[in-house]
Amino acid sequence: xxxxxxxxxxxxxxxxxxxxxxxxxxxxxxxxxxxxxxxxxxxxxxxxxxxxxxxxxxxxxxxxxxxxxxxxxxxxxxxxxxxxxxxxxxxxxxxxxxxxxxxxxxxxxxxxxxxxxxxxxxxxxxxxxxxxxxxxxxxxxxxxxxxxxxxxxxxxxxxxxxxxxxxxxxxxxxxxxxxxxxxxxxxxxxxxxxxxxxxxxxxxxxxxxxxxxxxxxxxxxxxxxxxxxxxxxxxxxxxxxxxxxxxxxxxxxxxxxxxxxxxxxxxxxxxxxxxxxxxxxxxxxxxxxxxxxxxxxxxxxxxxxxxxxxxxxxxxxxxxxxxxxxxxxxxxxxxxxxxxxxxxxxxxxxxxxxxxxxxxxxxxxxxxxxxxxxxxxxxxxxxxxxxxxxxxxxxxxxxxxxxxxxxxxxxxxxxxxxxxxxxxxxxxxxxxxxxxxxxxxxxxxxxxxxxxxxxxx
Amino acid sequence: xxxxxxxxxxxxxxxxxxxxxxxxxxxxxxxxxxxxxxxxxxxxxxxxxxxxxxxxxxxxxxxxxxxxxxxxxxxxxxxxxxxxxxxxxxxxxxxxxxxxxxxxxxxxxxxxxxxxxxxxxxxxxxxxxxxxxxxxxxxxxxxxxxxxxxxxxxxxxxxxxxxxxxxxxxxxxxxxxxxxxxxxxxxxxxxxx
Numbered sequence: 001x002x003x004x005x006x007x008x009x010x011x012x013x014x015x016x017x018x019x020x021x022x023x024x025x026x027x028x029x030x031x032x033x034x035x036x037x038x039x040x041x042x043x044x045x046x047x048x049x050x051x052x053x054x055x056x057x058x059x060x061x062x063x064x065x066x067x068x069x070x071x072x073x074x075x076x077x078x079x080x081x082x083x084x085x086x087x088x089x090x091x092x093x094x095x096x097x098x099x100x101x102x103x104x105x106x107x108x109x110x111x112x113x114x115x116x117x118x119x120x121x122x123x124x125x126x127x128x129x130x131x132x133x134x135x136x137x138x139x140x141x142x143x144x145x146x147x148x149x150x151x152x153x154x155x156x157x158x159x160x161x162x163x164x165x166x167x168x169x170x171x172x173x174x175x176x177x178x179x180x181x182x183x184x185x186x187x188x189x190x191x192x193x194x195x196x197x198x199x200x201x202x203x204x205x206x207x208x209x210x211x212x213x214x215x216x217x218x219x220x221x222x223x224x225x226x227x228x229x230x231x232x233x234x235x236x237x238x239x240x241x242x243x244x245x246x247x248x249x250x251x252x253x254x255x256x257x258x259x260x261x262x263x264x265x266x267x268x269x270x271x272x273x274x275x276x277x278x279x280x281x282x283x284x285x286x287x288x289x290x291x292x293x294x295x296x297x298x299x300x301x302x303x304x305x306x307x308x309x310x311x312x313x314x315x316x317x318x319x320x321x322x323x324x325x326x327x328x329x330x331x332x333x334x335x336x337x338x339x340x341x342x343x344x345x346x347x348x349x350x351x352x353x354x355x356x357x358x359x360x361x362x363x364x365x366x367x368x369x370x371x372x373x374x375x376x377x378x379x380x381x382x383x384x385x386x387x388x389x390x391x392x393x394x395x396x397x398x399x400x401x402x403x404x405x406x407x408x409x410x411x412x413x414x415x416x417x418x419x420x421x422x423x424x425x426x427x428x429x430x431x432x433x434x435x436x437x438x439x440x441x442x443x444x445x446x447x448x449x450x451x452x453x454x455x456x457x
Numbered sequence: 458x459x460x461x462x463x464x465x466x467x468x469x470x471x472x473x474x475x476x477x478x479x480x481x482x483x484x485x486x487x488x489x490x491x492x493x494x495x496x497x498x499x500x501x502x503x504x505x506x507x508x509x510x511x512x513x514x515x516x517x518x519x520x521x522x523x524x525x526x527x528x529x530x531x532x533x534x535x536x537x538x539x540x541x542x543x544x545x546x547x548x549x550x551x552x553x554x555x556x557x558x559x560x561x562x563x564x565x566x567x568x569x570x571x572x573x574x575x576x577x578x579x580x581x582x583x584x585x586x587x588x589x590x591x592x593x594x595x596x597x598x599x600x601x602x603x604x605x606x607x608x609x610x611x612x613x614x615x616x617x618x619x620x621x622x623x624x625x626x627x628x629x630x631x632x633x634x635x636x637x638x639x640x641x642x643x644x645x646x647x648x649x650x
Contacts, residue, residue: 028632043567045483055478062474065467078616084460136638137629153629160631180630188639195639196549212613222585222625222640229582230548240467245477247612251604252480254620255567265497265568266603266622269585269640275616277581279547288463296470 005328005347007389008354012322025157026320032153033314035263036364043255053252054368057305060243061295067210067243068286074213078275080282088118091287095120095202095235098283099129102233104200108191110217110224111135112204113151113308114237114287116330117343120202131202132194134223136187143170149324151331152261152310157323191223201227205238206307207253208284211246214274215284218257218267225271233281236273240291241304253307256366260309294342299377303338305367312361312371318354327351334361334371341378349387352378410449417443484608489566489599491648497569501623502636503644507596511535514558514593514647521645522556522589530558531579535593548582557587557641563598564646565606565620571646572606574618581617585625590641592621596650 006014016022040046060067072082085091091114099107109115109131121131121142133142137154141147143166148154155163164178173186203224207216215236217224228234244253258264276282295301313319313333324332329340329348334355340348352375355361361371382388383396402412419426420443427440434440446454495505506517511534518525518536529551530539535558543550551557559578561571571592575581584590600606606620625640636642 031632048482052478052480052483055475058472058475059477062472064471065464068464068467084458084463086459086463090459134639135629136627140629153632155629156632158631160633163630180633181635183630184627184635184638188637191639192552196552214613220625221627221638223638225582225585225619226639229585232547240463247610248480248604248607249477251483251602251607255603262628265501266565266570266620268501268621268623268625270570270620270622272613272618273616274613274618277575277616286463288459288466292463292466292470295467295472298472301470301472 007350008322008326008328009350011326011328012354015323015326016321022321022323025323028156029314029320032262033311033364036260036311036314039259039263039265043259049252049256050366050368053256053307053366054305056244056249056252057367060241060245061301061304063245064240064243064295067245068240070210071208071213071243072286074211075284076213078213080213080276080284083283083285085285085287085289087289088287091118091237091285091289092120092123094285095237096124096127096129098233098235099124099200102200104129104198106130106132106194106198107200107202108132108134108194108198108227108231109202110204110219110227111138111154112202112237113148113330114204114239115202116147117289118287120237132191132198134191134194134227135219135221136184139187139191140166143167147325147330149332150310150313151308157325195226195230198227199231200233200235201231202235202237203228205236205242206257207244207250208238208242209245209247209250210243212274214247214272216250216254217271217273218254218269219271220264220268222269225269228273229277232279233283234273234276235283235285237285237287239287239289241306257307257309260311260364260366290342294339297342299381300338300342300374302369303335303342303371303374305369306335306339307367309366311364311366315360315364317356317358317360322354327354334375335369338371338374338378341382345382345385346387349382352376352382410447413447417445417447480604483602483604485601485605487601488597489564489601489605491566491596491599494564494566494569494599495648497566498623498644498646501569501644502626503569503623503646505646505648507648509649511593511649514591517647518556518558518591525555525589527554528556528558529554529583529587531560531577532558532593544579546580548580548586551580551583551586554583554587556589556591557583558591558593559584561592561594561598561621563600563606563609564594564648565601565603566599567602568622570603570606570620570622572610572618572620574615576615584619584621585640587641589643589645590621590624591645591647593647593649596648599648
């Protein structure tokens with residue numbers, strides 16, 4: 001499949017064209033980040049919780065094979081049917097087949113970043129099945145024919161007036177009404193009809209417990225529960241890494257998840273699905289899609305600890321100012337930039353460079369993933385594999401030559417300072433990426449080496 | 458078949474086994490603080506009433522809810538004369554329920570969450586499909602944290618259970634908090650004892 005996408009920098013440029021919008025986006029996410037801080041600081045044991053969560057997840061990674069088997073055994077004993085999918089294509093095929101067996105043309109889905117990752121909706125649409133996303137934010141971007149721009153706040157990039165317009169067009173709300181309360185009520189009515197009529201519901205999974213074979217789904221809206229409890233068939237799609245060992249470990253993760261995500265003490269609904277209700281079918285689709293490969297990459301395997309809270313995005317100075325869509329991947333932001341190159345190193349070679357490496361993402365991560373260090377490591381891998389742009393590669397090559405030869409470095413430094421002083425236009429122009437949004441510094445008269453010679457005592 | 462291939466790849470790629478951490482340091486011996494619990498529930502948009510007996514529920518419901526035509530109560534003692542026969546069906550029969558009054562097993566003081574299982578709700582969709590939800594918990598069933606809650610709950614005793622913390626809500630439209638997304642538009646908690 002040949003398709004061209006723009007790179008992060010170009011897509012960010014588009015987003016940056018509207019400066020007030022960027023400032024608003026930045027401030028909104030920073031506000032969420034501050035709410036997270038207040039919640040974290042209110043628990044004296046916050047750091048111990050993060051450490052415990054990270055160590056539980058490390059135990060999971062080191063024992064994933066057995067935990068998956070334990071989970072499967074218990075889930076089957078509970079009456080669920082467990083499916084295994086090697087990749088996105090197989091996942092989509094399994095879901096399609098289940099839907100075809102039911103003969104449905106339309107069904108409800110609650111938020112699942114995994115199905116976004118697998119591009120399930122367009123695949124089902126190609127086969128004549130319409131998916132109705134039921135999380136309000138996801139429904140909004142679905143009506144706008146866009147992907148979510150944030151894993152927790154899918155339409156964080158949209159203004160209420162735009163949403164009012166979408167609802168006017170698709171749900172028949174009065175033109176010009178952009179009141180969030182009114183629009184939410186309209187969506188509630190519209191989606192209630194879908195829930196009542198739908199015979200199949202797809203949900204994501206936040207945590208799957210090996211010990212009990214149950215799955216925990218967290219929402220604020222209650223959409224996962226409305227869908228799953230009313231449908232004849234509940235299909236739960238989960239990445240392999242969602243497994244945790246025992247029920248008591250939920251205590252750690254449920255304390256961290258919503259506090260890190262939105263600054264709430266817990267999500268409104270933390271639902272534990274173990275057995276299908278009488279007469280209902282429960283299907284669980286376990287999806288690999290590169291996760292077993294990432295497990296084998298020692299430098300990047302910690303990314304599989306991620307519990308999808310979005311804290312790294314909310315704090316990221318690049319994400320906040322470039323918008324989720326600039327990452328051209330289902331999962332945006334710092335963690336998405338680690339996960340994406342594992343899926344396709346060439347396609348996502350730009351993403352690990354979309355970071356200041358400031359480390360803020362790692363500092364807020366509730367499972368202590370070394371996010372910025374992994375981004376730095378991906379840059380090295382990607383450069384070695386030859387996936388960086390020609391300009392960057394040539395620049396690095398030239399720098400390598402100059403920096404590894406002291407004589408050449410000295411000469412080049414002298415020439416450089418002379419050129420900058422004499423013909424400032426050579427560097428102060430749009431061709432120079434360092435000149436973008438900033439002035440070049442005035443060149444010093446002497447090099448540091450000259451200064452040192454003169455001044456050392 | 459993918460199952461074997463995936464499991465083989467995982468076995469081959471997984472890091473060395475690491476022990477699970479000890480979580481005992483997070484547990485509390487004592488009870489949770491009902492005042493703290495009340496404060497969190499209110500901050501989540503719920504309302505809390507401390508009552509001495511079930512007979513106080515009916516007048517409080519009459520005072521705080523106008524325009525209720527269909528009320529479902531799990532215990533007859535909560536609201537004598539509430540609807541009956543609603544348990545039969547696939548859940549869709551509950552579409553018109555205005556208020557459901559359901560017992561909760563325990564409450565968590567740190568986050569206002571109340572544990573309810575299908576034993577208490579009888580029909581799984583009930584606490585979600587009802588327009589308004591009331592949960593009844595005993596004062597001595599309030600525990601400090603989630604760790605204490607899971608210790609009390611133990612293994613799963615039912616096919617479905619949920620922690621419910623406040624009314625359904627969303628902030629997807631410009632981060633404006635709106636109560637009543639898809640689940641119950643309001644939550645009332647009766648603490649008895």
